[in-house]
Amino acid sequence: MGTVELPVVVGVDGSDAAFDALDWAADLATRRGLPLRIVHASLWERYEGYIPSTSPDRPAERIRSETVLAMAAERAGRRASALKVMTDVAPDDPVTALLRAGQSADAVVVGSRGRGEFASLLLGSVGLGIAARAHCPVVVVRGRPENVRGRMGRVTVGIAERERPAGHEPACGAAATAFALREARLRGCELEAVHAWRYAGEEHGTPEERARRAGELLEEALGGASAAALAPVPVAHRVVEASPRKALLDASAHSDLLVVGARRRQGHFGMQLGLVNHAVLHHAQCPVAVVPQG
Secondary structure, X not given: OOOOOOOEEEEOOOOHHHHHHHHHHHHHHHHHOOOEEEEEXXXXXXXXXXXXXXXXXXXXXXXHHHHHHXXXXXXXXXXXXOOOEEEEEEOOOHHHHHHHHHOOOOEEEEEOOOOOOOOOOOOOHHHHHHHHHOOOOEEEEOOOHHHHOOOOOEEEEEOOOOOOOOOOOOOOOHHHHHHHHHHHHHHOOEEEEEEEEOOOOHHHOOHHHHHHHHHHHHHHHHHHXXXXXXXXXOEEEEEEEOOHHHXXXXXXXOXXXXXXXXXXXXXXXXXXXXXXXXXXHHHOOOOEEEEEEO
């Protein structure tokens, strides 16, 4: 039996942000040789307050959904003529629809804002809900146009502190690092690995010792992923004495994609992101990929 090709899933609602996400997802699917599945949740407008939840206008909703999907499919086809495109109207709210689609997806891509009454938020509730709960990588397309369009020539991955002693689990952030390394290879660009540290007193070693340990952590995380890469990728190691939030936000200014890990704990429901991931999802100057860890 052949290997099943999981599609890249993108959520669309007819907004400009969603079409930016569609373009980004089409490019991702093309680079990876995967089909693109475009999902429109039929309850999207109700979820974001675009139309009242009590509206009886069901036929118009269906027409709106079909129109949005037709426009999206045509746009994706123009962007990549050889791309296999599938469309799907899901009778759900967008978070439920995209989480379900993400169960059999290579990645889920969403825009940073919706078109409803909450469209002015830094990050829409849909993007936040998907990034916090999906069990596949989620890309929130946000940031400056030049970063979104891939003009920086760099993918950045944040390397977190090891949570357990070496040997008890794969290298810290292995899934996020592998995702970032693959993207850098397919884009033909540099991979920047960033680890932030703060000097907290003599009990944690001297600043020199702390910086050395941070460098070793980068080497550990990159080592396992690099061995699996199909082609060499230029890697820049950057150890920064700063908060993780500041280090990653600064790095996002010169990146096409910022990749961070998010630990999914068994039996734990609700938002599983952490303060640093919240910060980059709301304020990064480039698209952000949240990759589930273990």
